[in-house]
Amino acid sequence: EAGVAQSPRYKIIEKRQSVAFWCNPISGHATLYWYQQILGQGPKLLIQFQNNGVVDDSQLPKDRFSAERLKGVDSTLKIQPAKLEDSAVYLCASKVQLSGRYEQYFGPGTRLTVT
Amino acid sequence: SQQGEEDPQALSIQEGENATMNCSYKTSINNLQWYRQNSGRGLVHLILIRSNEREKHSGRLRVTLDTSKKSSSLLITASRAADTASYFCATELNDYKLSFGAGTTVTVRA
Numbered sequence A: 001e002a003g004v005a006q007s008p009r010y011k012i013i014e015k016r017q018s019v020a021f022w023c024n025p026i027s028g029h030a031t032l033y034w035y036q037q038i039l040g041q042g043p044k045l046l047i048q049f050q051n052n053g054v055v056d057d058s059q060l061p062k063d064r065f066s067a068e069r070l071k072g073v074d075s076t077l078k079i080q081p082a083k084l085e086d087s088a089v090y091l092c093a094s095k096v097q098l099s100g101r102y103e104q105y106f107g108p109g110t111r112l113t114v115t
Numbered sequence B: 001s002q003q004g005e006e007d008p009q010a011l012s013i014q015e016g017e018n019a020t021m022n023c024s025y026k027t028s029i030n031n032l033q034w035y036r037q038n039s040g041r042g043l044v045h046l047i048l049i050r051s052n053e054r055e056k057h058s059g060r061l062r063v064t065l066d067t068s069k070k071s072s073s074l075l076i077t078a079s080r081a082a083d084t085a086s087y088f089c090a091t092e093l094n095d096y097k098l099s100f101g102a103g104t105t106v107t108v109r110a
Helices: none
Strands: A005-007 A010-013 A019-024 A031-037 A044-050 A053-056 A065-068 A075-079 A088-095 A110-114 B005-007 B010-014 B019-024 B031-037 B043-050 B055-058 B061-066 B071-076 B085-092 B098-100 B104-109
Touching: A005 A088, A010 A019, A019 A088, A019 A110, A031 A075, A044 A065, A044 A075, A044 B098, A075 A088, B005 B085, B010 B019, B019 B104, B031 B061, B031 B071, B043 B055, B043 B061, B043 B071, B071 B085
Parallel strands: A010 A110, B010 B104
Antiparallel strands: A005 A019, A019 A075, A031 A044, A031 A088, A044 A053, A065 A075, A088 A110, B005 B019, B019 B071, B031 B043, B031 B085, B055 B061, B061 B071, B085 B098, B085 B104
16 A cells, blocks of 8 residues: 655744645545654654545644645645744654554655745 | 653664664553554554553564553664654553654664
8 A cells, every 4th residue: 555645744934934744644534633853853743634524723823824625635734934933844644544453654755945 | 641651752773783662651551552654644553452461472573562651662673764753652441542752763774
């Protein structure tokens, strides 16, 4: 089975610019997550989707971050405008919605550097 | 907020030795999961232990869970160079969200 795909893998932008990340989850996985992982830390959940609806976006800085999951498949995460502290790896993960299956499958991440 | 905390932050061992890392958490959980992250890569799920389980094995991995102490340990036996990675514990509450710790960086020396 194909894994979670993310693009781009790397992105360098200047502060105050905009950037967008794309994620294609594993086919059939209803739940999709975006995480932010700052160097030396564990992933921090930004937003959780169930199909195309938002389940939890309590930790998403909504003044600059937005995310959508049209048609309940692919998802995009946008930052506008970026700040220096947004430099991190942005991970997308998906999870199958089956009883007894709890593990999340992660993509390779997008490494963002804001200069 | 991140619920899990791993200890130690870093661990360096000789190939063939065992590696043990611990995770403590704060609130009641549905299950606890361990993930591995190789440098520059995404996380890979290793093992899950439910709140009503005390010990679980998977290949060279052994996980214990003590819900009274709110702690878990991950043991990797007979370590290999390929085990060099960061290891994260993640606690799942009843809402399918994972809360990750800061991780333990393991270096296996040849």
